[in-house]
Amino acid sequence: MNERTPDVVICPGGPLLLRGEHLIADDDGTEHLTTRPVSAVCRCGKSATKPWCDGTHKVIPEKNRP
Amino acid sequence: MPQTGAVLPKPRGALSEALVAALVAGHESGPIDVAPGSREDAALSLWMLHELCYRGYVDVDDRLEFDPELVRLRRRLEDDLERRLRERWPGRPAEAAERGFAEALFAMVEADDSPSLARFVQREATADQAIELLQCRSLYHLKESDPVALTLPRLPVAARAALAELQYDEYGGGRPERLHAHLFAEGLAALGLESQEGGYVDQAPLEVLEQNNAMSLFGLNRRLRGASVGHLAAFEATSSLPCRKMAQGLDRLGFPAEIKAYYDEHVEADAVHEQLAARMICEPLIEAEPETEDDVWFGAWTCLDLEARIARHLLERWGAA
Numbered sequence: 049m050n051e052r053t054p055d056v057v058i059c060p061g062g063p064l065l066l067r068g069e070h071l072i073a074d075d076d077g078t079e080h081l082t083t084r085p086v087s088a089v090c091r092c093g094k095s096a097t098k099p100w101c102d103g104t105h106k107v108i109p110e111k112n113r114p
Numbered sequence: 115m116p117q118t119g120a121v122l123p124k125p126r127g128a129l130s131e132a133l134v135a136a137l138v139a140g141h142e143s144g145p146i147d148v149a150p151g152s153r154e155d156a157a158l159s160l161w162m163l164h165e166l167c168y169r170g171y172v173d174v175d176d177r178l179e180f181d182p183e184l185v186r187l188r189r190r191l192e193d194d195l196e197r198r199l200r201e202r203w204p205g206r207p208a209e210a211a212e213r214g215f216a217e218a219l220f221a222m223v224e225a226d227d228s229p230s231l232a233r234f235v236q237r238e239a240t241a242d243q244a245i246e247l248l249q250c251r252s253l254y255h256l257k258e259s260d261p262v263a264l265t266l267p268r269l270p271v272a273a274r275a276a277l278a279e280l281q282y283d284e285y286g287g288g289r290p291e292r293l294h295a296h297l298f299a300e301g302l303a304a305l306g307l308e309s310q311e312g313g314y315v316d317q318a319p320l321e322v323l324e325q326n327n328a329m330s331l332f333g334l335n336r337r338l339r340g341a342s343v344g345h346l347a348a349f350e351a352t353s354s355l356p357c358r359k360m361a362q363g364l365d366r367l368g369f370p371a372e373i374k375a376y377y378d379e380h381v382e383a384d385a386v387h388e389q390l391a392a393r394m395i396c397e398p399l400i401e402a403e404p405e406t407e408d409d410v411w412f413g414a415w416t417c418l419d420l421e422a423r424i425a426r427h428l429l430e431r432w433g434a435a
Contacts, residue, residue, distance in 0.1 A: 053275075059389050060217070067279075085282050088386040096358070101385040103354030106224065 061113040063088035063101035074099045119170040120312035123162060127155025133162055136184070137174045143183040150191075157323035160191040161315065164330040167264075168257055169311055192331050196338075199328060199416050206411045215347075215400055215407075216392035219414055223351045228422035229429055232356035235363035243432055244367055248302065249314040250322045250424070254329070255298040255376075256311045259284035261333035265342040269395075270402040273343065276394035280387050294379070301373030321427045325420040332413055340406030343399055344413030347391035352418065353384035 055067040066087045072080045080099055088101035091114035095102045105113050122138070125131035129150040136143040150156035165171065166179040178184055210218040235244055259281055266277050286293035299309040308314065315323075332342035361377035396414075400407045429435040 053272075057389075057393075059393065061220075062389060063385065065386065065389055083287075084383065084386060085279050085287060086386050086390060088382075088389060097382055100382050102358065102381050103385045103388070106220070106355065 058091075059088075061110070062105050063091055065089075072099050116170055116174070116176055117172060119172050119174070120165065120310065120315075122171050122174070123158060123312070123315045125155075126158050127151025129155050130159045130162065133159050133184075133187070137162070137171065137178060141175045141177055141181075143178065143181050145183050146187050154320045154323070156191055156194065157320055157327060158315075160188065160195065160327045161323050161330075163188040163191070164327060164334070165312060167330070167334060168260060192327075192335070195324065195327055195331060199419075200412065202419055203412050203415050206408060210411065215397050215410065216389075219347055219392050219396070220351060222414070223348065223418070226352075226418050226422075228418065229425045229435065230356060230359070231425045231428060232359040232363070234429060234432075234434060236359035236366070237363070238434065239363060239367070239432075241367050241369075243428075244364065244369070245305065245307070246317075247428065248305070248373070249307065249317055250319070250428070252298065252302060252307075252309075252314050253312065253318055253322055253326050256295050256309070256313075258295040258298065260295075261329035262342050262346045264333035265339050268336040268339045269343070269399060272398035272402065273395045276390055276398065277343065277346075280390045280395070283383060283387070292379075294376070294383075297372075297376040297379060301370070301376045304370035304372035319424075319427055321420070321424040325424060328416060328420055338409060338413075340399065340403075340409030341413030341416070343391065343395050344410035344415075345417040346413075347388070347396050347410075348414035348417035350384050350388040350391045352421065354381050354388065357381045357384065 057065040059065060066082065066089055067085065068082070070082045070087070072082070072089065074080060090098050090101045092105040092108060092112070094104040094108055096104065122134050123130070125134050127150060129146070129148045132146050132148045136146060150159065163184060166184070170176050170179070207218055207222055209221065213221065231247060235247065239247070262277070263281055266274060266281070269277060284294050286296070290296060302309040329345060332338045332345055357377040357380040361374050361381065364374045364377065396410050400410055426435060
């Protein structure tokens with residue numbers, strides 16, 4: 049376990065996990081600062097709390113999931 | 115004698131009555147060889163014994179946590195609960211082997227068609243019903259994440275690091291005002307409800323007591339570390355979307371912003387935690403200690419089962435099943 053643990057993890061069919069503090073620009077260019085040790089960034093485009101994941105990917109058809 | 119902690123609950127039968135007497139009597143208990151009068155009596159007794167491991171009771175000697183006779187009783191009640199939970203469990207899902215834990219867990223949660231209290235609150239619940247649900251939830255939400263915190267030092271390296279990361283968020287990331295159990299207490303207080311831990315134990319039905327007892331059973335017993343993190347993974351995976359519905363329902367009922375804020379926080383937090391729990395905690399635990407795999411699944415399934423039992427009980431009582 050000497051190799052480094054990734055700080056960015058893409059979850060199959062779900063969000064992108066981001067460890068640490070980051071400033072994220074959304075589709076409109078609006079900036080959002082992370083507030084948690086690990087944040088989940090929406091990849092399906094359907095979240096109501098973008099740029100953060102709210103679990104909505106689980107209720108869209110499987111073929112439309114990232 | 116501690117001046118803080120909860121007030122002892124009202125007994126619900128011969129066993130909890132004997133237990134309350136032993137706790138009040140003081141520092142060394144004699145054997146309690148009383149059979150529980152009902153499952154509710156047994157569940158309340160176990161809940162009371164577990165509470166000694168968390169915050170204790172006003173005017174009850176803290177040393178009773180490890181009193182040999184009380185530990186003997188706790189073991190007897192825990193063994194009985196565990197046996198009944200295991201009897202209900204249908205076993206590891208067939209697709210677990212080929213899809214891996216995380217994908218198979220999300221599939222199991224997706225396939226679960228148990229009734230949803232969150233959907234009921236979102237659309238139909240009256241204010242009284244919503245308050246009754248919040249009172250039931252308060253048993254756990256006021257000690258949110260505490261049972262699985264007991265599992266932390268029992269995990270192998272990768273799973274331990276990931277659980278610590280998840281819990282850092284549960285416990286507010288260093289900011290007490292963001293600690294999840296505290297957010298719930300603020301929500302209850304804004305509604306004029308009791309926010310002291312265990313404040314509503316006397317109203318809690320059997321199903322709610324057993325949900326709490328199962329989490330403590332898994333957290334307090336190192337041997338059940340797999341079940342503890344499995345339960346966590348299923349709990350987190352059934353949180354984001356229902357918390358959105360709860361927030362919408364509480365908004366519909368005109369409840370204060372503080373209680374809605376608790377649920378809003380969980381929409382976002384648990385979208386992170388469900389990924390961490392399944393992929394960074396359970397999968398590495400199963401990889402490092404393959405003998406825990408069955409228990410991880412047992413814990414995950416039991417989480418869904420306990421919640422379904424609570425939902426059926428409350429919805430039936432409200433004539434909404």
